[in-house]
Amino acid sequence: MVWFRPKYIFIGLFLAVAIWFSMEQTQFEFEKFKNIPNMFHFIREQFFPPNWGILGRLIEASIVTLSMAFLGTIIALIIAIPLSFMAARNTSRHPILCWFNRSMLSGLRSIPEIVFGLIFVVSLGLGPFPAVLAIMLHNIGVLGKLISELIESAEQGPQEAMKSVGATRWIAVLFSILPQIWPNVLSHFFYRFEVAIRTSLILGFIGAGGIGQQLFNHFQTFQYKSVAMDIIVIIVLVIVVDFIGGKIRERVI
Amino acid sequence: MLQVKNLNVIYPKATENALSDVNIHFQKGEFVCILGKSGAGKSTFIRCLNGLQRPTEGSVILNDKNIFQLKEEELRQVRVEMGMIFQHFNLIPRLSVMQNVLTGMFGKRPPIKNLFGIFSKEEKHLALKMIEGVDLAQHKHKRVEALSGGQKQRVAIARALLQNPKVFLGDEPVASLDPGTANRIFQLLQSIHNDYGLLTIINVHDVILAKKYATRIIALREGKVIFDDDPEKFTDEVYNEVYL
Incomplete structure (x- = not known):
């Protein structure tokens, strides 16, 4: 039997211990599941009917959320594209420059938006502006890494052709690689945009405004029928953005 | 017009030369086909001609200038004078x-x-x-x-x-095409060659095409030139020496 090797028994034991340990750490107990009916009860009693009266205000707030997420990701994309060409092994001028860019991008990527957000809210004040910066910085790191990987896996052939027509280095690189990777760049962009919408909700909790702040405020003040309305608007928002992103990508390919 | 002197290429980590001591003098108006097995060094050779591949040793001299001693800007201008087509077309x-x-x-x-x-x-x-x-x-x-x-x-x-090139290079330009299409591409290349008065150098696998269109055939084996003459002299014996 191919799976019946001492090595696999050891791995199995190790996983079992790791699971048990994690359950201890998180107080994960099966008997707690018996409280689940309480959750349904809570939702049924408190959330319905949703508070439709605040829909107008929520739409305004969701436009702020959208703008935050959009601005943060689009600026990140504009900055990340040139950076990722400098960070990709096949297009970087020098190994040291490549290494420096890579480290910088992974540094940005390793700091979550919420950390940037907390720092900026304290230093730059409340409101959507610090949230835009937080989303932007983190996404420069993420998009820079993703796009530089696309660049590294782009076909070599067109780059050779552009060299052999005598094009300058950057024109050759740009013309031979960008058209190849563009659909994937856009799909990464839309995915990150979607993630940024969810992030800006969280950033709303620390005072960045938008629909996240509405949700947080309603929750903190026990206005669960308004919370229900917030959730409906958020779900619709994410679905609409996903749908529009899909349509745009279809047209580009 | 285009001269290759003492060209040697050794790829990193390889033990054998991809090209060893290649010396060839090309004249304007020649339609040269380069034959040889896969891995004989045809691609490496043609890619050296416009500097896509840097040799370990040796020079490629176009109009009295060694292209490997040029600055990037000058090398670009040399490349403008050399049109190149590829097996996989390399379109954008x-x-x-x-x-x-x-x-x-x-x-x-x-x-x-x-x-x-x-x-x-x-x-x-x-x-x-x-x-x-x-x-x-x-x-x-x-x-x-x-x-x-x-x-x-x-x-x-x-x-x-x-x-508007003076030299036209082809790296296996018909290797992924069917025989009929390959023949039509060669016809096109020949008429362009004549109309523009080019020096044309093409790698090809198909001996029949080479004998039909070339004015000169060069055969490589294990990185060395083993035949460089008129197409009529490419006999069955030479064929065996190149491919078997």
Whole structure:
């Protein structure tokens, strides 16, 4: 039997211990599941009917959320594209420059938006502006890494052709690689945009405004029928953005 | 016109030379076919001619200048004088036939104009003339992915011609085409060769095509030139020596 090797028994034991340990750490107990009916009860009693009266205000707030997420990701994309060409092994001028860019991008990527957000809210004040910066910085790191990987896996052939027509280095690189990777760049962009919408909700909790702040405020003040309305608007928002992103990508390919 | 002196290429981590001591003198007006097994060094050789591959040792001399001693800017101008086509066509995906052909001009224009795709009426007219020359006028606005293999290679030929080259290089340009299409591509290359008075150097697997179109055949084996003469002298014995 191919799976019946001492090595696999050891791995199995190790996983079992790791699971048990994690359950201890998180107080994960099966008997707690018996409280689940309480959750349904809570939702049924408190959330319905949703508070439709605040829909107008929520739409305004969701436009702020959208703008935050959009601005943060689009600026990140504009900055990340040139950076990722400098960070990709096949297009970087020098190994040291490549290494420096890579480290910088992974540094940005390793700091979550919420950390940037907390720092900026304290230093730059409340409101959507610090949230835009937080989303932007983190996404420069993420998009820079993703796009530089696309660049590294782009076909070599067109780059050779552009060299052999005598094009300058950057024109050759740009013309031979960008058209190849563009659909994937856009799909990464839309995915990150979607993630940024969810992030800006969280950033709303620390005072960045938008629909996240509405949700947080309603929750903190026990206005669960308004919370229900917030959730409906958020779900619709994410679905609409996903749908529009899909349509745009279809047209580009 | 184009001279290869003492060319040696050793790839990193390889023990054998990809090319060893290659010395060839090319004259204007020659239609040269390079034959040899896969791995004999044909590609390496042709890629050295326009500096896509740097040799370990030796020189490629075009118009009395060793291209490997040129600065990047001068090397670009040398490349403009050498049109090149490839086995996999190497067109830019998602761009149209017209846009692909226009990139043939990139070496002669300021980068900023290239970046924004600014082309004058005359430049577009010239590109169109090249597209008509390879018989693709009705496809000029199509994306290149929509074309057949033979059509793609003709786009690549039009792109190379727009450089107004003196030398025309082909790295296995018909290896992924069917025999009929391959023959038509060679016919096209021959008529271009004659019309423009070029030096044409092409790697090819097909001995029949080489004997039909070439004015000179060079055969490589294990990185060495083992035959360099008129096509009539490429006998069955030479064939065996090259391929078996």
